Amino acid sequence: MQMAIRTSQHHIPTFINFTTKKKLPFRHFSTTTMSSNSPSQLTHTISLPSQLVEVIAAPGITPSDFRSAIDSSLFQKWLRNLQSESGVLVDGSLSLNKVIIQGVDYFGKRVGFLKFKADIVDKEIGEKVPGIVFARGPAVAILILLESDGETYAVLTEQVRVPTGQFVLELPAGMLDDDKGDFVGTAVREVEEETGISLKVEDMVELTSFLDPSTGRKVFPSPGGCDEELSVFLYQGTVKKETIQELQGKKTGLRDHGELIKVHVVPYRQLWRKTADAKVLMAIALYEMAKREGLLSKSYNNFASE
Numbered sequence: 001m002q003m004a005i006r007t008s009q010h011h012i013p014t015f016i017n018f019t020t021k022k023k024l025p026f027r028h029f030s031t032t033t034m035s036s037n038s039p040s041q042l043t044h045t046i047s048l049p050s051q052l053v054e055v056i057a058a059p060g061i062t063p064s065d066f067r068s069a070i071d072s073s074l075f076q077k078w079l080r081n082l083q084s085e086s087g088v089l090v091d092g093s094l095s096l097n098k099v100i101i102q103g104v105d106y107f108g109k110r111v112g113f114l115k116f117k118a119d120i121v122d123k124e125i126g127e128k129v130p131g132i133v134f135a136r137g138p139a140v141a142i143l144i145l146l147e148s149d150g151e152t153y154a155v156l157t158e159q160v161r162v163p164t165g166q167f168v169l170e171l172p173a174g175m176l177d178d179d180k181g182d183f184v185g186t187a188v189r190e191v192e193e194e195t196g197i198s199l200k201v202e203d204m205v206e207l208t209s210f211l212d213p214s215t216g217r218k219v220f221p222s223p224g225g226c227d228e229e230l231s232v233f234l235y236q237g238t239v240k241k242e243t244i245q246e247l248q249g250k251k252t253g254l255r256d257h258g259e260l261i262k263v264h265v266v267p268y269r270q271l272w273r274k275t276a277d278a279k280v281l282m283a284i285a286l287y288e289m290a291k292r293e294g295l296l297s298k299s300y301n302n303f304a305s306e
Helices: 063-071 073-082 183-195 241-247 268-274 278-292
Strands: 017-019 030-033 040-048 051-057 094-107 110-122 127-129 132-135 138-148 151-161 166-170 173-175 229-238 261-267
Touching: 040 063, 051 063, 063 073, 063 094, 063 110, 073 110, 073 132, 138 183, 138 241, 138 278, 151 183, 151 268, 166 278, 173 183, 183 229, 183 261, 229 278, 241 261, 261 268, 268 278
Parallel strands: 051 094, 138 229
Antiparallel strands: 017 040, 030 040, 040 051, 094 110, 110 127, 110 132, 138 151, 138 173, 151 166, 151 261
C-alpha cells in the first residue's frame, strides 16, 4: 500500500412530523403579530410525540434563512437526537418549550453553521437548563504517524484560528461537506488538502470505532455549547528521512477557501506537549488505549513520494 505526497500547493430525511398554523405560500411557516406595537414575527410549529413546540425567528432572520435553518440537516439531526434512545426528552422529565433561531451561515447554498436557543425546562423544579446551541455537525480528524530511521513522527497543520486569536498547531481535520456521512472519504480528502499527502481509504483506521456503542462511536469536543461530533482516524506509514524534510514547513491549503496552512512534523514522543489542540490529545488517548488492548495492526504502510 502506498501513500504519495502531492507536489501542487493549494490547499435527511426527518422523522419529525411538521405542522403549520395556517397555509402560506411556502411550506412550514406562519407569520404572527406578537402585539399591536411589535412587527410581525416568523414562527413555525413542530409536532413532537407529546407536545407542540414553537420555533421563532430572532430579529434580522429573513424568511429564507428561517426556512433554511429549520430544513437544514443540522437542525433536523438535533431534533432526532432529542428523541433518540439517550435523548433528553425521552423519559419525560424535561420539556422543550420554544426554539429561537438566532443566526445562519452558509457554505455555498448549504447551511454550514446554525445558532439557536432552546428553552428546555426541568419539569420537577420548573427551571431552564442551559440551551444555547452552536450547530456545525459532524467532522473528522486524522492522526498521521510516519516512521523514519527509528523515530515516529506526527503530521500537524498550523492555521490561523480567528476564534482563538492565535495560530494553532492541530491535526488535519475538516467538516463533512454534505449529508451523506462519508467520514473516511472526508478524512482522506482533508489530509490531501491540508498536507498534500495522498492516502488510500483502505489504509485508514477509525480509532473512534473502538469506543463503546453507547457513545455513538463519536467524540464531542465541547458538548456544553456545540453539537460537533468527531470521528478520529489513524494512518501509519514508513517514510525516508527526505520525506520528513519535504513535509516540514510545506505551505498548503485551499486558498480560495481562505486556508493558509503550514505543515509541521513533530516527533510523536513530544506530541502531547507541543499543542493545545484537543483533537491531538483525544487522538493520542484513543491510539494509546487501542494499541495497549491489541486492537491495532503493528504493520506500517509503505509511503512513496511522487
